[in-house]
Amino acid sequence: MSPHETALGPVARAGAGTAPRPSVSFEFSPPKGPKSEASLWEAIRRLEPLNPSFVSVTYGAGGSTRDRTHRTVVRMLNETTLKPAAHLTCVEATRSEVDEVIRDYWAAGIRHIVALRGDPPGSLGGAYTPRPDGYQNATELTAGIRAIGDFDVSVGLYPQIHPESPSVEHDIEVLKAKIDAGATRAITNFFFDIDGYLRFVDKIRKAGVTIPILPGIMPVSSVEGLSNMSQRVGVTIPGWLANLFEGLDSDPETRKLIAASVAAEMCVRLTEEGFSDFHFYTLNRADLVYAICRVLGVRETAHSSTEAAA
Numbered sequence: 001m002s003p004h005e006t007a008l009g010p011v012a013r014a015g016a017g018t019a020p021r022p023s024v025s026f027e028f029s030p031p032k033g034p035k036s037e038a039s040l041w042e043a044i045r046r047l048e049p050l051n052p053s054f055v056s057v058t059y060g061a062g063g064s065t066r067d068r069t070h071r072t073v074v075r076m077l078n079e080t081t082l083k084p085a086a087h088l089t090c091v092e093a094t095r096s097e098v099d100e101v102i103r104d105y106w107a108a109g110i111r112h113i114v115a116l117r118g119d120p121p122g123s124l125g126g127a128y129t130p131r132p133d134g135y136q137n138a139t140e141l142t143a144g145i146r147a148i149g150d151f152d153v154s155v156g157l158y159p160q161i162h163p164e165s166p167s168v169e170h171d172i173e174v175l176k177a178k179i180d181a182g183a184t185r186a187i188t189n190f191f192f193d194i195d196g197y198l199r200f201v202d203k204i205r206k207a208g209v210t211i212p213i214l215p216g217i218m219p220v221s222s223v224e225g226l227s228n229m230s231q232r233v234g235v236t237i238p239g240w241l242a243n244l245f246e247g248l249d250s251d252p253e254t255r256k257l258i259a260a261s262v263a264a265e266m267c268v269r270l271t272e273e274g275f276s277d278f279h280f281y282t283l284n285r286a287d288l289v290y291a292i293c294r295v296l297g298v299r300e301t302a303h304s305s306t307e308a309a310a
């Protein structure tokens with residue numbers, strides 16, 4: 001890179017193409033109805049040619065999306081080239097009910113589950129009371145999944161610690177327990193403090209954890225919508241981010257441009273720190289994530305089912 005090029009910002013530096021191309025994965029939510037189903041599948045089809053390492057589908061509070069999550073994941077498996085993962089929680093279900101869901105996934109050919117405890121239905125951030133006859137937490141759930149089949153199991157991780165956790169050290173012990181139970185990958189909650197994230201991962205590595213840790217990237221196009229939720233899930237919205245969106249409430253196009261450039265800068269900085277796996281919270285839209293992937297050098301491959309069918 002010439003001295004002139006080094007004066008450019010992260011996005012332009014990434015365009016120089018000297019950094020290795022990262023792996024990406026995409027998270028979707030199950031559709032609520034026919035209209036959202038159509039837009040979800042439009043997003044899936046747009047992102048599929050980027051050949052993500054996997055895609056995942058969330059599980060609604062209290063198992064409310066059990067059937068929709070199952071349908072979406074199985075359709076991905078049967079109709080696309082994607083490698084789908086199903087999120088699963090312990091909330092308001094007995095062990096045998098959860099085990100039945102796990103067995104159904106195995107029978108359908110799904111081999112990757114994102115194992116989570118879940119939150120109390122209707123009160124994100126409220127006190128969680130596990131059912132006595134249910135899985136008590138994601139560690140137990142991970143063990144239960146592995147007892148049923150040789151699944152790849154991803155688990156959640158919180159760069160600003162889990163809101164119920166007393167310390168980062170506790171979270172690291174919990175992560176280690178999940179790995180002992182069979183977890184193969186951790187996916188982090190979204191975050192905006194890169195330096196804090198780097199310190200967090202460094203601590204985990206120093207504690208001897210070697211499984212992949214995928215930074216969860218949320219391209220945020222509205223701070224207003226996010227601030228309520230982020231407080232409850234323990235994510236700080238930095239002042240600089242709020243300033244960038246100030247006065248843009250009725251200007252979604254500009255907010256989208258800012259969202260893509262902020263997330264792209266975060267990812268480029270992380271690639272420059274050696275991170276090579278990113279998990280994107282797509283919010284069921286392809287445009288921002290597609291643009292960020294372009295910046296990272298992630299391009300279409302020739303193996304998508306849409307191209308194969310053409």
Ligand SMILES: Cc1cc2nc3c(=O)[nH]c(=O)nc-3n(C[C@H](O)[C@H](O)[C@H](O)COP(=O)(O)OP(=O)(O)OC[C@H]3O[C@@H](n4cnc5c(N)ncnc54)[C@H](O)[C@@H]3O)c2cc1C
Nearest residue numbers: 058059087116117118119137138139156157164177187189
């Ligand atoms: C990548 C990602 C995806 C998510 N997807 C969904 C989703 O699809 N649906 C949904 O409802 N929610 C989802 N969530 C949110 C998640 O359910 C909540 O954050 C929830 O509050 C905690 O889930 P967990 O799996 O991290 O819990 P756990 O790891 O089970 O932790 C919960 C509590 O149990 C304790 N604990 C766990 N294991 C042990 C142990 N071995 N020893 C001692 N204490 C232990 C922890 O300290 C903590 O206090 C997601 C979160 C992330 C990061």
